[in-house]
Amino acid sequence: MPATETEIPQPENHINGVSTEAKKDADSIIKFHARLATAAGMIPVNGVDIALVTAVQVRMVSEICKAYDVEFKEDMVKVGLTSVIGSTIARLVAYGAREAFNAFSQFGSLADNLTNAAISGFFTAATGEIYSMHFESGGSLADLDLTDFVDYASEQIKTGKLHPSLFASINSGFSYLY
Numbered sequence: 001m002p003a004t005e006t007e008i009p010q011p012e013n014h015i016n017g018v019s020t021e022a023k024k025d026a027d028s029i030i031k032f033h034a035r036l037a038t039a040a041g042m043i044p045v046n047g048v049d050i051a052l053v054t055a056v057q058v059r060m061v062s063e064i065c066k067a068y069d070v071e072f073k074e075d076m077v078k079v080g081l082t083s084v085i086g087s088t089i090a091r092l093v094a095y096g097a098r099e100a101f102n103a104f105s106q107f108g109s110l111a112d113n114l115t116n117a118a119i120s121g122f123f124t125a126a127t128g129e130i131y132s133m134h135f136e137s138g139g140s141l142a143d144l145d146l147t148d149f150v151d152y153a154s155e156q157i158k159t160g161k162l163h164p165s166l167f168a169s170i171n172s173g174f175s176y177l178y
Contacts, residue, residue, distance in 0.1 A: 023136065025067040030128030033060035034121045041120030042113050053120045057083035060128050061141075068135035079141060082149070086127050093119050126152065 033056050040052035061079045065072040072079075130152045134144050 022067045022069075023132070026064050026128070026132040026135075029060060029063045029067060030125055030132065033057070033063070033128060034125035037124035038117045038121030041117035044113055049116065049120065053124065054083045054086075057086060057124055057127055060124065061131055064128060064131050064135065065141070068132075070135050070140055072141065082144075082146070083127070085146075086123050086149070089123065093123070126156070 037053045037056045040056055041049055043049040043052060058079055061083070062072050064070075127149075130148055131144070133152075134148060
């Protein structure tokens with residue numbers, strides 16, 4: 001009879017070696033910072049909104065690191081760059097969504113600000129999810145790769161969770177906040 005591997009028993013409050021409390025904390029941190037980024041996305045000054053969303057994302061990643069007991073200091077520049085890229089992409093997607101879905105044109109800048117706010121918050125939530133999943137699997141900031149972000153976005157598109165129509169209405173555009 002072949003030998004079988006025995007699983008190492010894990011405490012009840014752990015999944016894959018990660019505390020379920022850490023996951024709960026991370027989820028709460030992500031939701032809070034997605035709301036902050038949504039508010040920052042309402043700032044009608046180009047550049048200021050990106051800077052604020054970037055700051056929110058960097059703070060969020062710092063808090064997620066604390067939740068998972070992952071060292072944050074050494075890789076802050078990498079996190080900052082990732083956040084800047086994420087906030088800039090969110091701003092570009094918001095611009096594209098405004099152009100593609102001109103349904104709110106009669107509302108002018110209010111519609112532009114709401115679209116930017118929804119997309120800024122969504123991308124912040126997605127960024128937080130990527131970090132959380134990476135840390136859950138035992139990763140650190142040092143081994144996080146930009147392909148993790150691309151893979152996550154691709155998966156969201158394939159499953160229909162990330163689609164331009166998500167931002168076509170006010171209710172669906174802010175669904176990540178619930």
